[in-house]
Amino acid sequence: MGAYIIRRLIAMAGMLVTLSVIVFLLFSVLPADPARLVCGKSCTPSIIKAINHKFGYDQPLAVQYKEFVQGIFVGRTYGEGKAAFDCHVPCLGYSFLRNEDVTTLIKDTLPITAQLALGGFVLWILVGVSIGIVAALKRGKWQDRTIMGAALVGYSFPSFFIALLLIFFVQIKFAVLGFHSYTSFFDSPAEWFKALVLPWIAVAMLYAAFYSRLTRNQMLETLGEDYIRTARAKGLRERTVIGKHGLRAGLTPIVTAAGLDLAGLLGGALIIEQVFALPGLGRLSVDSVTTSDLPVITGTVMVAAFFIILANLVVDLLYAVIDPRVRLA
Amino acid sequence: MSDPFLQVKDLRVQFPTEDGVVSAVDGVDFAVAKNKVLAIVGESGSGKSVTSQAIMGLINRKTAKVTGEIRLDGEELLTARPEQVRSLRGKRMAMIFQDPLSSLHPFYSIGKQLVEAVNVHQDVSRSAAMQQARDMLDRVGIPNPDRRLKDYPHNLSGGMRQRVMIAMALLNNPELLIADEPTTALDVTVQAQIINLLRDLQREFGTAIILITHDLGVVADMADDVVVMYGGRVVERGSIDDIYYRPEMPYTWGLLGSVPRMDAGRNERLQPIPGQPPSLIRLPKGCVFRPRCAYHELVPGNRCDTERPDLLPVTPEHAVRCHLDPAQRREIAAERLGVATADPAMEDK
Amino acid sequence: MTAVDESNTSVVARRADALLRVEQVQKYFPITGGGLLKRKVGDVKAVESISFDVVPGETLGVVGESGCGKSTAGRTVMKLLDPTGGKIEFEGRDITHLSRKEMVPLRREMQMIFQDPYSSLNPRHTVGSIISAPFKVQGVKPTRGVQAEVQDLMARVGLNPEHYNRYPNEFSGGQRQRIGIARAIALRPKLIVCDEPVSALDVSIQAQVVNLLEDLQDEFRLAYIFIAHDLSVVRHISDRIAVMYLGRIMELAESERIYKAPLHPYTHALTSAVPLPDPRAERSRERILLHGDLPSPINPPSGCVFRTRCPKAQDRCAQEIPVLRELAPGHYGACHFPEERHLI
Numbered sequence A: 001m002g003a004y005i006i007r008r009l010i011a012m013a014g015m016l017v018t019l020s021v022i023v024f025l026l027f028s029v030l031p032a033d034p035a036r037l038v039c040g041k042s043c044t045p046s047i048i049k050a051i052n053h054k055f056g057y058d059q060p061l062a063v064q065y066k067e068f069v070q071g072i073f074v075g076r077t078y079g080e081g082k083a084a085f086d087c088h089v090p091c092l093g094y095s096f097l098r099n100e101d102v103t104t105l106i107k108d109t110l111p112i113t114a115q116l117a118l119g120g121f122v123l124w125i126l127v128g129v130s131i132g133i134v135a136a137l138k139r140g141k142w143q144d145r146t147i148m149g150a151a152l153v154g155y156s157f158p159s160f161f162i163a164l165l166l167i168f169f170v171q172i173k174f175a176v177l178g179f180h181s182y183t184s185f186f187d188s189p190a191e192w193f194k195a196l197v198l199p200w201i202a203v204a205m206l207y208a209a210f211y212s213r214l215t216r217n218q219m220l221e222t223l224g225e226d227y228i229r230t231a232r233a234k235g236l237r238e239r240t241v242i243g244k245h246g247l248r249a250g251l252t253p254i255v256t257a258a259g260l261d262l263a264g265l266l267g268g269a270l271i272i273e274q275v276f277a278l279p280g281l282g283r284l285s286v287d288s289v290t291t292s293d294l295p296v297i298t299g300t301v302m303v304a305a306f307f308i309i310l311a312n313l314v315v316d317l318l319y320a321v322i323d324p325r326v327r328l329a
Numbered sequence B: 001m002s003d004p005f006l007q008v009k010d011l012r013v014q015f016p017t018e019d020g021v022v023s024a025v026d027g028v029d030f031a032v033a034k035n036k037v038l039a040i041v042g043e044s045g046s047g048k049s050v051t052s053q054a055i056m057g058l059i060n061r062k063t064a065k066v067t068g069e070i071r072l073d074g075e076e077l078l079t080a081r082p083e084q085v086r087s088l089r090g091k092r093m094a095m096i097f098q099d100p101l102s103s104l105h106p107f108y109s110i111g112k113q114l115v116e117a118v119n120v121h122q123d124v125s126r127s128a129a130m131q132q133a134r135d136m137l138d139r140v141g142i143p144n145p146d147r148r149l150k151d152y153p154h155n156l157s158g159g160m161r162q163r164v165m166i167a168m169a170l171l172n173n174p175e176l177l178i179a180d181e182p183t184t185a186l187d188v189t190v191q192a193q194i195i196n197l198l199r200d201l202q203r204e205f206g207t208a209i210i211l212i213t214h215d216l217g218v219v220a221d222m223a224d225d226v227v228v229m230y231g232g233r234v235v236e237r238g239s240i241d242d243i244y245y246r247p248e249m250p251y252t253w254g255l256l257g258s259v260p261r262m263d264a265g266r267n268e269r270l271q272p273i274p275g276q277p278p279s280l281i282r283l284p285k286g287c288v289f290r291p292r293c294a295y296h297e298l299v300p301g302n303r304c305d306t307e308r309p310d311l312l313p314v315t316p317e318h319a320v321r322c323h324l325d326p327a328q329r330r331e332i333a334a335e336r337l338g339v340a341t342a343d344p345a346m347e348d349k
Numbered sequence C: 001m002t003a004v005d006e007s008n009t010s011v012v013a014r015r016a017d018a019l020l021r022v023e024q025v026q027k028y029f030p031i032t033g034g035g036l037l038k039r040k041v042g043d044v045k046a047v048e049s050i051s052f053d054v055v056p057g058e059t060l061g062v063v064g065e066s067g068c069g070k071s072t073a074g075r076t077v078m079k080l081l082d083p084t085g086g087k088i089e090f091e092g093r094d095i096t097h098l099s100r101k102e103m104v105p106l107r108r109e110m111q112m113i114f115q116d117p118y119s120s121l122n123p124r125h126t127v128g129s130i131i132s133a134p135f136k137v138q139g140v141k142p143t144r145g146v147q148a149e150v151q152d153l154m155a156r157v158g159l160n161p162e163h164y165n166r167y168p169n170e171f172s173g174g175q176r177q178r179i180g181i182a183r184a185i186a187l188r189p190k191l192i193v194c195d196e197p198v199s200a201l202d203v204s205i206q207a208q209v210v211n212l213l214e215d216l217q218d219e220f221r222l223a224y225i226f227i228a229h230d231l232s233v234v235r236h237i238s239d240r241i242a243v244m245y246l247g248r249i250m251e252l253a254e255s256e257r258i259y260k261a262p263l264h265p266y267t268h269a270l271t272s273a274v275p276l277p278d279p280r281a282e283r284s285r286e287r288i289l290l291h292g293d294l295p296s297p298i299n300p301p302s303g304c305v306f307r308t309r310c311p312k313a314q315d316r317c318a319q320e321i322p323v324l325r326e327l328a329p330g331h332y333g334a335c336h337f338p339e340e341r342h343l344i
Ligand SMILES: Nc1ncnc2c1ncn2[C@@H]1O[C@H](COP(=O)(O)OP(=O)(O)OP(=O)(O)O)[C@@H](O)[C@H]1O
Pocket: C029, C044, C045, C046, C064, C065, C066, C067, C068, C069, C070, C071, C072, C073, C229, C297
C-alpha cells in the first residue's frame, strides 16, 4: 500500500508537470501579447520592453518555464532594484492586469468555490442517492416512473437554465429570497446562507438527477446478485438484506463517481458562479480567459487539474478500503 | 415412504413477461422424508431452481404467481405470512447454491457472514456465534478455521467456498437442506469431497436433502428418490432404481442415453435427444415432450398432440407422465437401455 | 509404434506419421509485483512441460482440474500464445518460432473451437459471414461460390441453411456451438483443437454435438485435441488421453488404459472421483478422495508437483522430478512409484 501510494504520487507529479508544459506551450503560441494588454493606450515599444523584462517575457520559453517551476517551489522575485517585489512560495505567477499574485487570487476565490461545491455535494448525494434507492425498491411502480421521469427532465436542462429558473421563481416572481451577495460565514451566517442556498440547489439538482439514476441502476443490479438471494435464504429480514447487503455493494461504484464529480466542481463551477455572481474560482477562470490574463489561466488550470488527479488517487484508495477484492499494486 | 417432511402439491409458478406468461413450474408434486435424499434432475430451464426457490419462499410474489401447496412438517408455506416463512428460512430449511463465489457477499468476511446467519435465529452473543461458526467450519473440513473466519470469499478456492456455504446452511441445524447444483461449478475431485461431506452430514444430522442437478452420476451416487423434470413438469418420479433400471418415460430414456459412461465400451454411440428444450411461453397443447419424442406415433389417435398426459402411478412409488401403454414402455426401455442397465430386480432374484 | 529414439525420456516416442508433435513445451505468464518499479516478481507456470503427438484421424483428450493449464496448452500448441520454451512441429516442420504472419497459411490446417458458445461468436455478424470468415482470411474462393459452400457446411453440421442471414443471438447454445464447428471445418483442416466444446451445453445437446464431432472426424479424417474437464466425455471421444496436473502431463495412454489400468496415482484418483450414472455400481465403488486443493502454479511444489495430495508420496518425490517416460508400451507416466499391478 505504501509503495503504491508513493508510486501514484510520483505519477501524479509527472502528470502535473506534463500538464504545465502543455499549458505553457499553448499560451506561448497564443497571439495575445501580455505586455500590450497592461500597457494601455499610451504605449511605447520601450514601455512594452520594460514590462516584458520585468515579468520575464523576454526570456526564452525554457527559462520562463524554469522560473515558473522555481516560483512554485522556492518563490521568485519580479523586477529589479527598487521596483522588485517577491512572490512567495507557492508562487503560481503574477497577474499584471490585476496587480496581484495568482496564489493570492486563488486563495481568495477557492474557499468560495469549495463552499459551493461541498454544500451542493452533500445535498445532491443525500437527495440523489435516497430517491435512487426508493426508485430501485419501487421498480416499475409509479414512484419509480415519477422519479426517473423527473431525473430525465432534470439533467436534460442545461445548468444555466436551472439557475435562471431558480432566480426567476425564487428571487423575482415570489420574492421569497432577495438578492444576496456573498458574505463570509464569520461575518454573518444568515447572509452567507442566503447567498449560497440557491447556488447549492442549482448544483445539486443537476447532479442529483444523474445520481438518482446511477443509484437506481446500481441498486437494481446489486439486488439481482446471488449473494442477495443468499442473504434472504439465511432468513435475514428484508431491511437487513437491502439496508446492509444491498447498500454496501450498490453504493460502492457511487463513491468513484462522487469523488471525481466533487473534484471537478472544486476546479470551479463556471456557469453557476457566473449566474449567481459568486466570486469563486470558476469566475476567476472565466474572467481571466476573457481578459487573456495568462498567469491566472495557468494557475487555475493547474489547480483544477490538481484536484482531479488527487481525487483519482483518493477514490482508488477508498475503493480498496471498501472492497476487499481490490488489491493495490 | 415414511412420513414426508416436505410435501409439494400441484406447485405452479408463473412469471408474466413482455413476451407472455412463462410457466416455469407447472403442476409439480413430490415429497421428501427426513434422512432421505431426493434428486431433481432435468435440463437447464426445466424449472428446478424455480421449484426450490418457491419452497424457500424466495420468489417475489409481487412479480410472480405461485399457487399450489408446500407443506413443511405439516405447515402450509404458500399461504403463511411472509414473516413466518422468513423465520423458517435458514432455521428449519436452508439452501446452498451453484456458484459459491457469487453467492457469498464479496465485501464481508467469512466470519461476519456466518455470525450473521447464527444471530438471525439464535439469541446468542457475538463471541458465542463466532465459536459456532468456527466449529462448523471445522466440521465441514476447512483447515485453520480461525484464520479462515477473517478471510474474504475471494481468498478461498472454489471447493472451500462451497464448504463455507454448506457450513452457513447447517449452522442452525436445518431439517431440510436444498442443494441447487452444489457441485456443478467444481472439479470432479472437489465434487467427490463435497458429496462425501454432504453424505456424512446427513448421516450425522438426519437432514432431508433435495439435491438439484443435471449430473446423472451425482444422482446415482447420492439420491434415494428421483424426480425428472421437463418443461416445468415432473415427467417421471420414482426410486433411484426405478429411474435408472426401469425408466418408462421417453425423456428419461433420452437423458440416460445421452450421458457417456466411463465404464462402458468407448465405441458405443451416444443416443442424444433430437431438438431443443421447449420455450415455456407457448407450450405445445399435448405432451410437452412431443416435439422431441420418437415414440408418439405408437400412441393411437394423436393423443400426444392433443391431450396432456397425467402423471400416473406404475407402482406406489413410481409415476410416469406418458400416453404410451405401460407394457410397451417396458419393452422399449429394455431394448434401448440394453443389458448394461437391465432390471437388477430381475437379476437379483 | 517406432522405437524410442530420444535420449531424453521426458519426450514421447516419435511416431512416423505424427501430424503435430509437441516436445517439452512451456508457457509462463510473467507477474509484476507491487514495489516501486513494478518489477517482474515471478511467473504463473501455466504450462511447465508437456510432450505429446497426434496422428491424423486421432483424438487426443486432455483432462485435468481447472487451472492445470489445459487451455493454455491448447492455445500454445496452436501458436495463439508464444511458447516460453520447447518445440512444436506440424507435419514435420518446426513451427515454434514462426511469426503470426508466417502462421497464416498454416491456419488452414489447424483450427480451434471454444467453450463459450455465447462469447466466441461476434454478435454483430451474420452466421453466413461468421462461417465464411476463414475463406476471406485465407483468400480462398470456393468454386461454387461462398454462399453455396457455407450453406453446405451449415447443413452438414445440422443447421438450417436458410438461416444464413441470421445473427448468433437467435440461436441456442447447441446451435451456436454448431456454428463454431462449421467455421472450424470450413477449410477442411487436419487438426482441430476443441477447448471444452460441450461443457456449457445440456446433456442431451452435448450428446448431439459429440456425435457430430465424431461423424466429422470419420468423414474428413480430422485429428482432434479435445480439452475438457468431464472425464466421461473425454473418454468417450478420445483414442488417447493426456492427464494434466499443474502444467505437466502426469500420464498419457490409450483411453481404455487410462480408466482401466492407470499407472499414475493422480489419474487413479481422478477417474475414481467421477460418479457413474449407475446407482448399483456407485454403491459398490471405492473412491480415492484427494484432500486439499490444487497448489498455486506460481510456486509449485518441489519434486513431483502432485506430492502434496498424493496418497503414495515418499521422500524421493519431494527431491526428484519424475519425468514422463514410457512405463508400458505406448503408456507414459510421470511417477516414481507407478501402480505396479498395471505395469505389463
Ligand atoms: N494470460 C494469463 N496471464 C496470467 N496467468 C494466466 C493467463 N492465462 C492463464 N493463466 C493461468 O494459467 C493457469 C492455467 O490456465 P488455463 O486457462 O490453461 O487452465 P485450464 O486448465 O484451461 O482451466 P479450466 O478448466 O478452468 O479452463 C491458471 O493458473 C491461470 O490462472
